[in-house]
Amino acid sequence: MRTGLLLIGVMLWGCQERLPPAGDKIPVEADAALQQAPVWELYSLDPDVELDEEDPETFHGWKVLGSVEIKDKSTRQKLLDSLRASVAANPGVVAACFSPRHGIRLKQNGEQHDFVICFQCYHIRWYPHDKPESAFNPTDSPADAFNSVLQQAKVPLPAQPK
Known part of the structure; x- marks a missing residue:
């Protein structure tokens, strides 16, 4: 029994994210960029199609199903508040696991x-600057708000988790 639990623990450890979580807040620089950017581009990603990360047709290696620019400050704020x-x-x-269905690109300063x-x-x-900097951990609660913005813009969504 102990051997089985140890083996499972080792397997899960090997699947953990390479970048350490930042804690219980969005990193300060990331939060400032999200708050101050005049436009966000919100992406719908296919979590089942991971491609070459260097391919410019992808979003950090994930197949893009579509995107929408979010210029409305109140919509951006609502999404940011839900993330925070x-x-x-x-x-x-x-x-x-890592099966991303959403992405945000913004330019700030x-x-x-x-x-x-x-x-x-x-x-x-x-x-930031097209290099992995950090990672942080939300819950799944913002997913519906993000999906709603994409759906209103008629951007296709990937299959949702069961």
Whole structure:
């Protein structure tokens, strides 16, 4: 029994995210960029199609199903508030998987910030300057708000987790 539990623990450890979680808040620089950017581009990603991360047709290696620019400040604020609340509410849970269905790209002060988001696995990878910087852990609660914005713009959604 102990050997089986040890083996499972080792397997799960190997599947953990390479970047350490930032804690119970969105990293300060990431939060500032999300708050201050005049436009977000919200992506719908196919979590089942991981491609070459260097391919410019992908979003950090994930197939893009579509995207929409979010210029409305109140919509951006609503999504950011839901992200902040979900990160604060996460008690440190993160799954070993990574099946992102959402992404955000924004430009702030001449710098690009990308967020690859997997609400199902409670994990967001943050890429400032196109390099992985950090990761943080939301809950799945913002998924419906993000999907609603995409649906209103007639952007296709991937299959949803069961």
